[in-house]
Amino acid sequence: MVKIDKVIGKYVHLTVQDVEYRVFYEESGQGIPMICQHGGGGDGLEWRHMLNDSDITSKYRVIVPDLPYHGKSLPPESVEWWKQEYQLTKNFLFDFYLELMRVLMFERPVFIGNALGGFLALDLACEFPDEFRAVIGVNSALKAGQSTRDTFNHPCVTNDYRRTNAMYFCGPASPEKYRRECTWCAMMSPPVTKGDLYYYFKEHDLTGKTKLIDTSKCAVYLLTGEYNPTKSIEDTKRVSEQVKGSKFTEMKGMSHAGMPENPLAFKKYLMPILNEIVEKSKK
Protein backbone atom coordinates (compact mmCIF):
# COMPACT_ATOMS: atom_id res chain seq x y z
CA MET A 1 0.00 0.00 0.00
CA VAL A 2 1.32 3.41 -0.94
CA LYS A 3 1.84 5.73 2.02
CA ILE A 4 1.54 9.45 1.33
CA ASP A 5 1.75 12.07 4.04
CA LYS A 6 -1.18 14.46 4.34
CA VAL A 7 1.23 17.38 4.54
CA ILE A 8 1.01 19.92 1.72
CA GLY A 9 3.93 22.17 0.75
CA LYS A 10 3.32 25.56 -0.90
CA TYR A 11 5.16 28.76 -1.74
CA VAL A 12 3.80 32.17 -0.80
CA HIS A 13 5.29 35.45 -2.03
CA LEU A 14 5.71 37.90 0.83
CA THR A 15 7.02 41.45 0.73
CA VAL A 16 8.87 42.14 3.94
CA GLN A 17 10.78 45.39 4.51
CA ASP A 18 10.42 46.20 0.78
CA VAL A 19 11.94 42.91 -0.40
CA GLU A 20 9.94 40.12 -2.01
CA TYR A 21 10.61 36.62 -0.70
CA ARG A 22 9.32 33.34 -2.08
CA VAL A 23 8.60 31.52 1.14
CA PHE A 24 8.06 27.79 1.43
CA TYR A 25 5.68 26.49 4.03
CA GLU A 26 4.09 23.17 4.90
CA GLU A 27 0.56 22.86 6.12
CA SER A 28 -1.58 20.11 7.58
CA GLY A 29 -4.86 19.86 9.49
CA GLN A 30 -7.83 22.02 10.24
CA GLY A 31 -8.82 24.15 13.19
CA ILE A 32 -6.94 26.71 15.24
CA PRO A 33 -3.99 28.02 13.21
CA MET A 34 -0.65 27.16 14.77
CA ILE A 35 2.62 28.54 13.40
CA CYS A 36 5.72 26.46 14.12
CA GLN A 37 9.10 28.26 14.07
CA HIS A 38 12.29 26.28 13.57
CA GLY A 39 15.49 26.91 15.51
CA GLY A 40 18.59 28.80 14.36
CA GLY A 41 20.20 27.25 11.28
CA GLY A 42 17.29 24.83 10.97
CA ASP A 43 14.22 24.57 8.80
CA GLY A 44 10.69 23.21 8.89
CA LEU A 45 11.89 19.60 9.01
CA GLU A 46 12.05 20.02 12.78
CA TRP A 47 8.25 19.91 12.92
CA ARG A 48 7.58 16.93 10.64
CA HIS A 49 6.13 14.84 13.46
CA MET A 50 3.69 17.59 14.41
CA LEU A 51 2.49 17.90 10.80
CA ASN A 52 1.77 14.18 10.66
CA ASP A 53 0.09 13.68 14.02
CA SER A 54 -3.69 13.37 13.67
CA ASP A 55 -4.20 14.06 17.39
CA ILE A 56 -2.87 17.52 16.60
CA THR A 57 -4.04 18.09 13.02
CA SER A 58 -7.62 17.14 13.93
CA LYS A 59 -7.75 20.30 16.06
CA TYR A 60 -5.10 22.56 14.59
CA ARG A 61 -4.17 23.93 11.20
CA VAL A 62 -0.42 23.45 11.53
CA ILE A 63 1.73 25.81 9.43
CA VAL A 64 5.48 25.36 9.22
CA PRO A 65 7.37 28.03 7.25
CA ASP A 66 11.02 27.98 6.30
CA LEU A 67 12.32 31.45 7.05
CA PRO A 68 13.94 33.19 4.05
CA TYR A 69 17.48 31.80 3.51
CA HIS A 70 16.42 28.52 5.16
CA GLY A 71 15.30 25.18 3.77
CA LYS A 72 13.33 25.67 0.56
CA SER A 73 13.01 29.47 1.04
CA LEU A 74 15.90 30.70 -1.08
CA PRO A 75 17.52 34.11 -0.68
CA PRO A 76 15.55 36.84 -2.52
CA GLU A 77 16.33 37.39 -6.20
CA SER A 78 16.27 41.18 -5.90
CA VAL A 79 19.08 41.43 -3.35
CA GLU A 80 22.84 40.95 -3.84
CA TRP A 81 22.89 38.91 -0.68
CA TRP A 82 26.38 37.59 -1.32
CA LYS A 83 27.79 41.08 -0.73
CA GLN A 84 26.49 41.37 2.81
CA GLU A 85 26.73 39.20 5.87
CA TYR A 86 23.41 37.52 6.57
CA GLN A 87 21.94 38.70 9.87
CA LEU A 88 18.51 37.83 11.25
CA THR A 89 16.96 40.65 13.26
CA LYS A 90 14.02 40.86 15.62
CA ASN A 91 12.32 43.50 13.47
CA PHE A 92 12.58 41.26 10.41
CA LEU A 93 11.03 38.38 12.33
CA PHE A 94 8.20 40.59 13.55
CA ASP A 95 7.49 41.99 10.06
CA PHE A 96 7.80 38.55 8.47
CA TYR A 97 5.25 36.93 10.74
CA LEU A 98 2.78 39.81 10.67
CA GLU A 99 2.87 39.73 6.86
CA LEU A 100 2.57 35.93 6.72
CA MET A 101 -0.45 36.10 9.03
CA ARG A 102 -2.03 38.88 6.97
CA VAL A 103 -1.53 37.13 3.64
CA LEU A 104 -2.66 33.69 4.83
CA MET A 105 -5.50 35.25 6.83
CA PHE A 106 -4.75 33.69 10.20
CA GLU A 107 -6.99 34.73 13.03
CA ARG A 108 -5.06 34.94 16.29
CA PRO A 109 -2.89 31.87 15.76
CA VAL A 110 -0.91 29.93 18.32
CA PHE A 111 2.83 30.39 17.90
CA ILE A 112 5.23 27.62 18.92
CA GLY A 113 8.98 27.84 18.54
CA ASN A 114 12.06 26.06 19.80
CA ALA A 115 15.36 27.68 20.89
CA LEU A 116 15.51 30.76 18.58
CA GLY A 117 11.79 30.18 18.07
CA GLY A 118 11.32 29.89 21.82
CA PHE A 119 12.92 33.29 22.28
CA LEU A 120 10.73 34.70 19.49
CA ALA A 121 7.59 33.28 21.15
CA LEU A 122 8.23 35.50 24.17
CA ASP A 123 9.09 38.56 22.08
CA LEU A 124 5.85 38.15 20.09
CA ALA A 125 3.81 37.76 23.28
CA CYS A 126 5.44 40.92 24.60
CA GLU A 127 4.99 43.06 21.48
CA PHE A 128 1.82 41.68 19.84
CA PRO A 129 -0.47 40.24 22.53
CA ASP A 130 -3.59 40.98 20.45
CA GLU A 131 -2.31 39.08 17.42
CA PHE A 132 -1.72 35.69 19.10
CA ARG A 133 -4.02 33.70 21.33
CA ALA A 134 -1.10 31.80 22.86
CA VAL A 135 2.62 31.24 22.50
CA ILE A 136 4.48 28.08 23.40
CA GLY A 137 8.15 28.77 24.05
CA VAL A 138 10.36 25.71 23.94
CA ASN A 139 13.73 26.26 25.61
CA SER A 140 13.00 29.95 26.18
CA ALA A 141 14.85 32.37 28.42
CA LEU A 142 15.07 36.06 29.24
CA LYS A 143 18.28 36.29 27.23
CA ALA A 144 21.02 34.10 25.81
CA GLY A 145 24.27 33.32 27.60
CA GLN A 146 27.83 33.04 26.34
CA SER A 147 27.92 33.61 22.56
CA THR A 148 29.18 30.81 20.33
CA ARG A 149 28.23 32.62 17.08
CA ASP A 150 31.68 32.87 15.53
CA THR A 151 32.25 29.12 15.63
CA PHE A 152 29.37 28.62 13.18
CA ASN A 153 30.83 30.46 10.21
CA HIS A 154 34.57 29.88 10.33
CA PRO A 155 36.14 28.68 7.07
CA CYS A 156 38.38 26.23 8.95
CA VAL A 157 35.65 24.67 11.10
CA THR A 158 34.04 21.74 9.34
CA ASN A 159 30.43 20.66 9.19
CA ASP A 160 31.33 17.85 11.61
CA TYR A 161 31.14 20.49 14.33
CA ARG A 162 27.51 21.24 13.49
CA ARG A 163 26.54 17.58 13.37
CA THR A 164 28.24 16.88 16.69
CA ASN A 165 26.60 19.85 18.36
CA ALA A 166 23.21 18.66 17.17
CA MET A 167 23.83 15.16 18.54
CA TYR A 168 24.67 16.40 22.01
CA PHE A 169 21.89 18.98 22.01
CA CYS A 170 19.62 15.94 22.38
CA GLY A 171 19.10 14.20 25.70
CA PRO A 172 21.40 11.18 26.13
CA ALA A 173 18.44 8.82 26.45
CA SER A 174 16.52 10.21 23.47
CA PRO A 175 16.14 7.55 20.73
CA GLU A 176 19.33 7.24 18.71
CA LYS A 177 17.52 7.27 15.36
CA TYR A 178 16.11 10.71 16.15
CA ARG A 179 19.36 12.05 17.59
CA ARG A 180 21.05 11.00 14.34
CA GLU A 181 18.28 12.61 12.30
CA CYS A 182 19.00 15.85 14.15
CA THR A 183 22.66 15.59 13.09
CA TRP A 184 21.62 15.08 9.47
CA CYS A 185 19.35 18.12 9.51
CA ALA A 186 22.06 20.24 11.14
CA MET A 187 24.49 19.40 8.33
CA MET A 188 22.04 20.32 5.58
CA SER A 189 21.46 23.90 6.59
CA PRO A 190 23.33 26.61 4.73
CA PRO A 191 25.74 28.84 6.65
CA VAL A 192 22.97 30.90 8.20
CA THR A 193 23.42 29.73 11.76
CA LYS A 194 25.76 32.56 12.71
CA GLY A 195 23.36 35.11 11.20
CA ASP A 196 20.38 33.57 12.98
CA LEU A 197 22.24 33.70 16.24
CA TYR A 198 22.54 37.47 15.89
CA TYR A 199 18.90 37.66 16.97
CA TYR A 200 19.41 34.89 19.54
CA PHE A 201 22.50 36.29 21.24
CA LYS A 202 22.42 40.00 20.46
CA GLU A 203 18.80 41.09 20.19
CA HIS A 204 16.56 38.94 22.35
CA ASP A 205 16.62 40.41 25.84
CA LEU A 206 13.50 40.52 27.97
CA THR A 207 15.28 41.79 31.04
CA GLY A 208 12.93 44.29 32.67
CA LYS A 209 10.26 43.77 29.99
CA THR A 210 8.40 40.72 31.25
CA LYS A 211 5.77 42.94 32.91
CA LEU A 212 4.63 43.90 29.41
CA ILE A 213 3.46 40.33 28.74
CA ASP A 214 -0.27 40.08 29.40
CA THR A 215 -1.26 36.42 29.61
CA SER A 216 -4.95 37.35 29.80
CA LYS A 217 -4.61 38.38 26.14
CA CYS A 218 -1.92 35.95 24.99
CA ALA A 219 -1.38 32.82 27.06
CA VAL A 220 2.25 31.83 27.63
CA TYR A 221 3.38 28.21 27.96
CA LEU A 222 7.00 27.27 28.54
CA LEU A 223 8.66 23.90 27.98
CA THR A 224 12.37 23.34 28.61
CA GLY A 225 14.48 20.20 28.40
CA GLU A 226 16.13 18.96 31.58
CA TYR A 227 19.45 18.52 29.76
CA ASN A 228 19.48 21.76 27.76
CA PRO A 229 22.99 23.17 28.30
CA THR A 230 22.38 26.50 26.54
CA LYS A 231 19.35 27.59 28.53
CA SER A 232 18.59 25.54 31.59
CA ILE A 233 15.31 24.76 33.30
CA GLU A 234 16.32 27.32 35.94
CA ASP A 235 16.63 29.98 33.22
CA THR A 236 13.10 29.27 32.01
CA LYS A 237 11.72 29.10 35.55
CA ARG A 238 13.04 32.65 35.96
CA VAL A 239 10.87 33.73 33.00
CA SER A 240 7.88 31.90 34.40
CA GLU A 241 8.27 33.54 37.79
CA GLN A 242 8.26 36.96 36.14
CA VAL A 243 5.42 36.41 33.65
CA LYS A 244 2.27 36.24 35.73
CA GLY A 245 -0.09 33.52 34.51
CA SER A 246 2.51 31.67 32.45
CA LYS A 247 2.86 27.91 32.82
CA PHE A 248 6.23 26.14 32.90
CA THR A 249 6.89 22.42 32.48
CA GLU A 250 10.26 20.68 32.63
CA MET A 251 10.71 18.06 29.92
CA LYS A 252 12.47 15.22 31.70
CA GLY A 253 15.32 13.59 29.82
CA MET A 254 15.06 16.01 26.91
CA SER A 255 17.49 18.71 25.85
CA HIS A 256 17.85 21.61 23.40
CA ALA A 257 16.54 20.03 20.19
CA GLY A 258 12.93 19.78 21.35
CA MET A 259 10.39 17.88 19.28
CA PRO A 260 12.71 16.16 16.76
CA GLU A 261 14.95 14.54 19.40
CA ASN A 262 12.09 12.60 20.96
CA PRO A 263 8.70 13.22 19.32
CA LEU A 264 6.75 10.90 21.62
CA ALA A 265 8.16 12.42 24.80
CA PHE A 266 7.59 15.93 23.43
CA LYS A 267 3.99 15.12 22.57
CA LYS A 268 3.37 14.00 26.15
CA TYR A 269 4.23 17.53 27.31
CA LEU A 270 2.62 19.36 24.40
CA MET A 271 -0.85 17.79 24.27
CA PRO A 272 -2.15 19.11 27.62
CA ILE A 273 -1.19 22.60 26.44
CA LEU A 274 -2.87 22.18 23.05
CA ASN A 275 -6.01 20.75 24.69
CA GLU A 276 -6.13 23.66 27.13
CA ILE A 277 -5.88 26.17 24.27
CA VAL A 278 -8.73 24.38 22.46
CA GLU A 279 -10.91 24.59 25.58
CA LYS A 280 -10.09 28.25 26.15
CA SER A 281 -10.86 29.02 22.51
CA LYS A 282 -14.39 27.61 22.93
CA LYS A 283 -15.21 30.23 25.56
Add this chain to the structure above:
Amino acid sequence: MAVCFIDPKNAVEFKDILNADKEFKIAARYMTKDVCIEAGDTKCIVKFRDGVVTQIKSENAFADPWDFAIRGSIDSWEKFLQPIPPRFYDGIFGGMLRGNFRMEGDTVAALSHLWAVTRMLDIFREQQNK
Protein backbone atom coordinates in the same frame (compact mmCIF):
# COMPACT_ATOMS: atom_id res chain seq x y z
CA MET B 1 35.63 4.85 39.96
CA ALA B 2 38.81 5.07 37.88
CA VAL B 3 38.80 7.00 34.63
CA CYS B 4 39.37 4.16 32.17
CA PHE B 5 41.16 5.99 29.37
CA ILE B 6 43.94 7.23 31.66
CA ASP B 7 44.91 3.70 32.74
CA PRO B 8 48.00 2.63 30.72
CA LYS B 9 46.83 -1.00 30.91
CA ASN B 10 43.95 -0.11 28.56
CA ALA B 11 46.00 1.81 26.01
CA VAL B 12 46.58 -0.87 23.37
CA GLU B 13 43.13 -2.45 23.70
CA PHE B 14 41.36 0.92 23.48
CA LYS B 15 43.43 1.91 20.42
CA ASP B 16 42.33 -1.27 18.66
CA ILE B 17 38.68 -0.82 19.70
CA LEU B 18 38.66 2.76 18.36
CA ASN B 19 40.22 1.77 15.05
CA ALA B 20 37.70 -1.06 14.60
CA ASP B 21 34.65 1.12 15.23
CA LYS B 22 32.70 1.82 12.02
CA GLU B 23 31.50 5.29 12.99
CA PHE B 24 34.84 6.31 14.44
CA LYS B 25 36.59 5.37 11.18
CA ILE B 26 34.37 7.82 9.27
CA ALA B 27 34.47 10.52 11.96
CA ALA B 28 38.28 10.45 12.20
CA ARG B 29 38.90 10.54 8.43
CA TYR B 30 42.00 12.58 7.46
CA MET B 31 42.67 13.43 11.10
CA THR B 32 46.33 13.93 11.98
CA LYS B 33 46.41 15.47 15.42
CA ASP B 34 47.61 14.74 18.92
CA VAL B 35 44.78 15.13 21.40
CA CYS B 36 45.38 15.56 25.10
CA ILE B 37 42.61 14.34 27.39
CA GLU B 38 43.23 15.52 30.92
CA ALA B 39 41.44 14.31 34.04
CA GLY B 40 42.53 16.26 37.10
CA ASP B 41 46.32 15.99 37.21
CA THR B 42 46.46 12.90 34.99
CA LYS B 43 46.28 12.78 31.23
CA CYS B 44 46.64 10.73 28.08
CA ILE B 45 47.60 11.78 24.58
CA VAL B 46 45.74 10.14 21.72
CA LYS B 47 47.78 10.27 18.53
CA PHE B 48 45.87 10.30 15.23
CA ARG B 49 47.62 9.80 11.89
CA ASP B 50 45.56 9.90 8.67
CA GLY B 51 42.42 8.93 10.55
CA VAL B 52 43.96 6.08 12.52
CA VAL B 53 44.85 6.09 16.22
CA THR B 54 48.49 5.07 16.37
CA GLN B 55 49.01 5.39 20.12
CA ILE B 56 47.28 6.24 23.38
CA LYS B 57 50.03 7.43 25.65
CA SER B 58 49.39 7.98 29.34
CA GLU B 59 52.83 7.07 30.73
CA ASN B 60 55.82 9.36 30.28
CA ALA B 61 53.60 11.85 28.44
CA PHE B 62 54.56 14.78 30.65
CA ALA B 63 56.45 16.70 27.97
CA ASP B 64 54.71 15.35 24.87
CA PRO B 65 53.29 18.06 22.62
CA TRP B 66 49.63 18.10 21.61
CA ASP B 67 47.45 20.06 19.24
CA PHE B 68 44.42 20.53 21.44
CA ALA B 69 43.32 19.43 24.88
CA ILE B 70 40.02 18.57 26.55
CA ARG B 71 40.32 19.15 30.27
CA GLY B 72 38.05 18.29 33.16
CA SER B 73 38.29 17.30 36.80
CA ILE B 74 38.20 13.63 37.81
CA ASP B 75 34.70 14.28 39.12
CA SER B 76 33.58 15.73 35.76
CA TRP B 77 34.93 12.75 33.82
CA GLU B 78 33.38 10.27 36.26
CA LYS B 79 30.01 11.90 35.67
CA PHE B 80 30.60 12.03 31.90
CA LEU B 81 31.42 8.30 31.82
CA GLN B 82 28.21 7.20 33.54
CA PRO B 83 25.87 5.18 31.25
CA ILE B 84 23.34 8.03 31.34
CA PRO B 85 25.33 11.06 32.47
CA PRO B 86 23.72 13.81 34.53
CA ARG B 87 22.81 17.06 32.77
CA PHE B 88 25.69 19.30 31.70
CA TYR B 89 28.05 16.29 31.71
CA ASP B 90 26.53 14.40 28.76
CA GLY B 91 28.48 16.20 26.04
CA ILE B 92 31.77 18.05 25.81
CA PHE B 93 30.34 21.14 24.13
CA GLY B 94 27.44 21.50 26.55
CA GLY B 95 29.81 20.71 29.42
CA MET B 96 32.09 23.52 28.25
CA LEU B 97 29.18 25.97 28.19
CA ARG B 98 28.58 25.06 31.82
CA GLY B 99 32.24 25.20 32.88
CA ASN B 100 32.61 21.47 33.52
CA PHE B 101 35.14 20.93 30.69
CA ARG B 102 37.65 23.17 28.96
CA MET B 103 39.10 23.11 25.47
CA GLU B 104 42.60 24.49 24.94
CA GLY B 105 45.21 24.73 22.21
CA ASP B 106 44.16 24.71 18.55
CA THR B 107 40.44 25.04 19.24
CA VAL B 108 39.57 25.48 15.55
CA ALA B 109 41.05 22.02 14.88
CA ALA B 110 39.25 20.70 17.96
CA LEU B 111 35.87 21.91 16.70
CA SER B 112 36.58 20.59 13.19
CA HIS B 113 37.35 17.15 14.60
CA LEU B 114 34.67 17.23 17.30
CA TRP B 115 32.82 14.26 15.79
CA ALA B 116 35.91 12.05 16.06
CA VAL B 117 36.67 13.25 19.58
CA THR B 118 33.12 12.78 20.83
CA ARG B 119 32.80 9.33 19.23
CA MET B 120 36.09 8.39 20.91
CA LEU B 121 34.79 9.57 24.27
CA ASP B 122 31.50 7.71 23.78
CA ILE B 123 33.52 4.54 23.10
CA PHE B 124 35.47 5.18 26.28
CA ARG B 125 32.12 5.41 28.09
CA GLU B 126 31.08 2.06 26.64
CA GLN B 127 34.34 0.57 27.88
CA GLN B 128 33.99 2.16 31.30
CA ASN B 129 30.62 0.48 31.77
CA LYS B 130 31.40 -2.89 30.21
